[in-house]
Amino acid sequence: MESQDGGVVFADPVRVSTQTGNWCKASYLPQGGLFSNFGDYIGATSSGNRTFTAWPDGRNNFSDVFFATIKGQAKN
Numbered sequence: 001m002e003s004q005d006g007g008v009v010f011a012d013p014v015r016v017s018t019q020t021g022n023w024c025k026a027s028y029l030p031q032g033g034l035f036s037n038f039g040d041y042i043g044a045t046s047s048g049n050r051t052f053t054a055w056p057d058g059r060n061n062f063s064d065v066f067f068a069t070i071k072g073q074a075k076n
Helices: none
Strands: 043-047 050-057 064-071
Antiparallel strands (some): 043 050
């Protein structure tokens, strides 16, 4: 979500993916007893009026990483 007044008011949430992943159907191998935390993000960073984000997703029935660039309304 975006705020142009220091966090007092936020814009509506923005959907960054066209599909919801189904982690219950995804097959993946544990690494050291740990499994991917589906639905959480791997990373997010902003530059100017853009936010870049990556997250784990199982929509193709295996663990994969997806990426999106979100353009904000703020002027750069």
